[in-house]
Amino acid sequence: xFSRSSVIRLAAGIAVTLSLGVFGCSPAVVARAPLPSWNxxxxxxxxxxxxxxxxxxxxxxxxxxxxxxxxxxxxxxxWVSHPLYTQAVFALDRVRALAPAHPEWKTEQPFRxxxxxxxxxxxxxxxxxxxxxxxxxxxxxxxxxxxxxxDGWLTIARDPxxxxxxxxxxxxxxxxxxxxxxxxxxxxFIVSGGGQEFLRVFSDATYxxxxxxxxxxxxxxxxxxxxxxxxxEREPEIFFIDDRKGKPVGINLFIGKRPIAAFGNxxxxxxxxxxTAAGNGKRLGMLVLHDDPVREYSYGPAQGLPDTSIGAxxxxxxxxxxxxxxxxxxxxxxxxxxxxxx
Amino acid sequence: xFSRSSVIRLAAGIAVTLSLGVFGCSPAVVARAPLPSWNxxxxxxxxxxxxxxxxxxxxxxxxxxxxxxxxxxxxxxxWVSHPLYTQAVFALDRVRALAPAHPEWKTEQPFRxxxxxxxxxxxxxxxxxxxxxxxxxxxxxxxxxxxxxxDGWLTIARDPxxxxxxxxxxxxxxxxxxxxxxxxxxxxFIVSGGGQEFLRVFSDATYxxxxxxxxxxxxxxxxxxxxxxxxxEREPEIFFIDDRKGKPVGINLFIGKRPIAAFGNxxxxxxxxxxTAAGNGKRLGMLVLHDDPVREYSYGPAQGLPDTSIGAxxxxxxxxxxxxxxxxxxxxxxxxxxxxxx
Numbered sequence: 169x170f171s172r173s174s175v176i177r178l179a180a181g182i183a184v185t186l187s188l189g190v191f192g193c194s195p196a197v198v199a200r201a202p203l204p205s206w207n208x209x210x211x212x213x214x215x216x217x218x219x220x221x222x223x224x225x226x227x228x229x230x231x232x233x234x235x236x237x238x239x240x241x242x243x244x245x246x247w248v249s250h251p252l253y254t255q256a257v258f259a260l261d262r263v264r265a266l267a268p269a270h271p272e273w274k275t276e277q278p279f280r281x282x283x284x285x286x287x288x289x290x291x292x293x294x295x296x297x298x299x300x301x302x303x304x305x306x307x308x309x310x311x312x313x314x315x316x317x318x319d320g321w322l323t324i325a326r327d328p329x330x331x332x333x334x335x336x337x338x339x340x341x342x343x344x345x346x347x348x349x350x351x352x353x354x355x356x357f358i359v360s361g362g363g364q365e366f367l368r369v370f371s372d373a374t375y376x377x378x379x380x381x382x383x384x385x386x387x388x389x390x391x392x393x394x395x396x397x398x399x400x401e402r403e404p405e406i407f408f409i410d411d412r413k414g415k416p417v418g419i420n421l422f423i424g425k426r427p428i429a430a431f432g433n434x435x436x437x438x439x440x441x442x443x444t445a446a447g448n449g450k451r452l453g454m455l456v457l458h459d460d461p462v463r464e465y466s467y468g469p470a471q472g473l474p475d476t477s478i479g480a481x482x483x484x485x486x487x488x489x490x491x492x493x494x495x496x497x498x499x500x501x502x503x504x505x506x507x508x509x510x
Numbered sequence: 511x512f513s514r515s516s517v518i519r520l521a522a523g524i525a526v527t528l529s530l531g532v533f534g535c536s537p538a539v540v541a542r543a544p545l546p547s548w549n550x551x552x553x554x555x556x557x558x559x560x561x562x563x564x565x566x567x568x569x570x571x572x573x574x575x576x577x578x579x580x581x582x583x584x585x586x587x588x589w590v591s592h593p594l595y596t597q598a599v600f601a602l603d604r605v606r607a608l609a610p611a612h613p614e615w616k617t618e619q620p621f622r623x624x625x626x627x628x629x630x631x632x633x634x635x636x637x638x639x640x641x642x643x644x645x646x647x648x649x650x651x652x653x654x655x656x657x658x659x660x661d662g663w664l665t666i667a668r669d670p671x672x673x674x675x676x677x678x679x680x681x682x683x684x685x686x687x688x689x690x691x692x693x694x695x696x697x698x699f700i701v702s703g704g705g706q707e708f709l710r711v712f713s714d715a716t717y718x719x720x721x722x723x724x725x726x727x728x729x730x731x732x733x734x735x736x737x738x739x740x741x742x743e744r745e746p747e748i749f750f751i752d753d754r755k756g757k758p759v760g761i762n763l764f765i766g767k768r769p770i771a772a773f774g775n776x777x778x779x780x781x782x783x784x785x786t787a788a789g790n791g792k793r794l795g796m797l798v799l800h801d802d803p804v805r806e807y808s809y810g811p812a813q814g815l816p817d818t819s820i821g822a823x824x825x826x827x828x829x830x831x832x833x834x835x836x837x838x839x840x841x842x843x844x845x846x847x848x849x850x851x852x
Binding site for chain 1: 576653697699706707710714720721722723724728731732733739740742749755756758759762763764765766767781784785788
């Protein structure tokens with residue numbers, strides 16, 4: 169019933185499976201072609217070639233597993249950030265929820281504009297307005313209380329255009345990149361201008377990225393005792409802004425190694441891509457261009473798309489990408505599918 | 511030759527091996543008893559019991575692998591920090607090496623005291639003196655240049671008492687704890703008051719702890735261009751002090767999860783242990799007591815040991831450990847062997 173040769177084949181199969189398990193921690197061999205939601209083309213090939221070169225020990229560009237670091241911006245790179253950053257939507261919702269305890273907000277800006285649903289005023293908020301909103305909604309509570317609030321909000325909030333939870337508005341092709349890189353021994357990190365503790369609430373379940381691999385902006389936290397129990401209290405004071413020049417700083421601070429590959433979509437990602445590209449050996453910089461008004465959005469001055477203050481992809485960045493050999497991902501042309509639920 | 515039952519047993523064996531490989535990423539079962547350099551006793555048992563409880567799915571204290579976080583202070587917990595912190599030894603050596611380019615140091619304190627090898631003066635350095643030394647030796651250079659300098663120093667510097675490289679002065683019993691925890695699905699982090707970038711130079715090779723799992727104190731870094739190439743420049747300004755109340759803050763900032771187990775040796779670790787212990791479920795707090803003047807050192811006011819300003823283990827901390835159920839590790843009694851090369 170079981171011949172000697174069948175047992176040997178079985179044993180050989182086990183050896184292969186085990187060795188895959190040892191080196192990649194992924195005993196299940198993925199049979200389908202990688203990146204199935206990507207169209208054939210320059211962008212998809214650039215990812216495949218980078219992985220092929222850096223994981224092949226006979227290639228001059230080979231990189232040891234521990235140094236295979238890939239960093240991803242979040243807003244507009246991994247999930248939708250239009251027409252308003254999701255964390256800003258959360259902040260506005262929190263102002264409405266907290267308003268009964270703050271009668272003074274009825275006359276005090278910028279809160280009054282939010283409570284009166286004055287969209288033109290909200291669109292024109294300056295940095296100081298947003299700082300007041302963030303101080304009122306993101307501070308003055310413990311880290312645990314903040315996380316529970318974000319989690320509760322994600323459960324009930326729905327994006328008005330798509331009618332979906334915000335953590336469902338993630339780009340399927342980018343999820344495949346995350347998965348493909350990890351299957352090839354890369355560690356994937358979020359490096360976002362958004363709030364680190366906001367992102368951490370959903371990063372593991374949504375992207376398979378644990379809290380310790382989420383780099384973001386943060387407020388000062390203070391260690392205090394409340395009724396004898398230690399708490400970390402969020403203060404209304406910026407600790408670190410992980411945007412623009414702050415992204416390489418954050419990468420060095422939190423990761424301590426230079427990425428092999430970096431993915432962004434806006435001028436806030438320029439320095440992260442520069443820092444990544446300036447390393448020795450093969451490097452990959454990619455920028456998502458939002459040029460698909462039908463399936464997603466179309467915005468940013470690059471390529472004559474409509475201008476916006478949300479995640480701008482400037483003409484200057486477009487030119488720099490061309491000059492530096494960074495690869496622009498066209499949502500319209502490169503992505504077969506934008507969302508998993510399409 | 512191969513009966514059906516023997517094939518079934520073989521298949522069952524594979525299933526077990528594979529599942530070990532899948533969940534622990536460690537298909538090789540370690541046959542020897544864990545923690546071989548520890549004597550039988552309360553301390554060793556506390557570690558074994560914590561791991562047993564948190565990794566057994568049928569136990570109420572079970573913790574999912576992604577939440578198995580263990581944090582370790584470095585100085586005096588993982589390696590020798592007596593009679594002076596190793597990073598301070600490095601800083602003093604750098605002052606001597608840089609002196610030819612700084613003739614003004616011959617008359618300027620605290621540099622003069624260092625160049626004249628005035629030990630009583632060095633022992634009496636105040637925080638401002640050390641800040642001047644750190645600014646002169648740890649800043650005003652790129653991150654890469656700093657790392658290369660530390661690496662070069664570690665190669666040539668020798669501890670005068672033991673005649674060993676400083677990264678050989680690591681405690682063998684603690685290396686075994688790191689290894690044992692990782693073999694059981696824990697992630698191990700350094701959470702040190704020492705310099706993050708100093709630690710990262712040797713953390714992977716010495717402890718198997720990658721740079722992204724090293725939490726420490728840091729200076730401000732700035733993203734700049736030098737001859738068109740981006741660099742991260744270390745500024746003579748403190749960014750974050752990962753000590754005392756800063757330890758839970760750093761844990762939250764860098765790890766984003768509360769540890770299950772924390773290991774320290776001084777009053778600087780008190781809040782890390784408090785924060786760890788205040789979590790739900792089974793928690794382990796441990797403190798290394800330096801009470802072995804023969805094989806290592808004996809210091810700290812706890813238990814009437816000689817007082818010192820280096821890594822003090824105060825009587826108050828000792829009392830708190832007793833009250834909270836934190837386990838004190840006696841080097842003299844609990845460690846069969848202190849160093850691997852003994």
